[in-house]
Amino acid sequence: MTSVTQSDLTVADIRARISGSSFYTAMRLMPKAERxxxxxxxxxxxxxxxIADDGTRPRPARAAALAQWREDIDALYAGRPAGQASFLLGSVHAFGLARADFLAVIDGMEMDVAADIRAPDLATLDLYCDRVAVAVGRLSTRVFGMEEAPGGELAHHLGRALQLTNILRDLDEDAGMGRLYLPRELLVQAGIGTTEPHAVIGDARVDQVCRTLAARSLEHFAAADRLMKSRPxxxxxxxxxxAAVYSALLQQMLVEGWAPPRRRVRIGKPHLIYLVIRCSVFG
Structure with a gap:
């Protein structure tokens, strides 16, 4: 996949990428400033x-590109010309978005660039989830107008739930890039001795691994649901x-299982419309 730069990417490009997704649907329901x-x-x-997924460029070039993003984020918060990060200025000021959260996302991307992640231990996987998903959640909860404590808790649980669900849905795509995010401890527990991505996802015992990881994701979904029901x-x-869309995806995967051959599960438009109405009416 060829990387794009800020100058190449337009709002129309973004909408084309995510049009029809649950994320785009959720954003369309927001007031203009939040959207x-x-x-x-x-x-x-x-x-x-x-940048992290650009297989056409060597790792040092991708690392340098991420380092430039880090410099531009630092410049943005220091009040200097921010280069490619300039488009974030209005949102940073309007919602008090934290510099540390943008940098955490870059940290997560650097984990993918330093080496292809293959069967990380549980602690490393949790750190990765915190950087690439929970940090985004912390940014988002500021936009949603949440107070810091409940916002941080929601990001902690919902970010992990969403990222683990993505990992479970994207086994084959990730293996195609030489990556395997399933934790090593669970592979060993299932009797899988290799960490080679295609070998792991081709092993019928991967279903046991994925079901154990899915249980962790369900725990995070449940904690996020309890918090949202407390009406912060x-x-x-x-x-x-x-949460509704991704938990539905996870439930669908649990029904179908992860033993090969797999198919990538999706939420159809009628089901998505139903979830929008349910969330809008019943909360």
Whole structure:
């Protein structure tokens, strides 16, 4: 996949990438200021993720590109010309977005660039989830108008739930890039001795591994749901919808299992519309 730069990427490009997704649906339901801030956060995440996943460039070049992003974020918060990060300025000021969270996302991308992640231990996987998903959640909960403590707790649980669900859905795509995010301890527990991605996902015992990881994701979904039901301050329709969609994906995977051959599960448009109505009406 060819990387794109900020100058190449337009709002139309972003909408084309995510049109029809649950994320885009959730953003369309937000007031304009919040919607624009979420687009800016998404643009940042997409740009740095494209660098990490760009198999056409050597690792040193990708590391240098991420280092430039780090410098531009630092410049943005120091009030200096921020280069490719300039588009974030309005959202940073409007919602008090934290510099540390943008840098954490870059840290997560650097984990993918330093070496292809293959069967990390549970602690490393948790750190990765915190950087690439929970940090985005912390940025998002500021846009949603949540207070710091409940916002941080929601990001902690929902970010992990979403990222683990993505890992479980993207086994084959990740293996195609030489990556395997399933934790080593669970592979050993299932009797799988290799960490070679295609060998692992081709082993029928991978279903046991994925079901154990899915149980962790379900625990995080449940904790996030309890928090949202406590009615903290803020606009919670978007995180409610994301939780509903991704938990539905996970339940579908649990029914179908992960033993090869697999198919990548999806939420159809009628089901997505149903979830939007349910979240809008019942919360």
């Amino acid at each position: 624009e801030a979420m687009f800016a956060i998404y643009m940042f995440c997409r740009l740095v993720d494209d 301050r803020g606009r919670l329709l978007a995180p409610r919808l994301m």
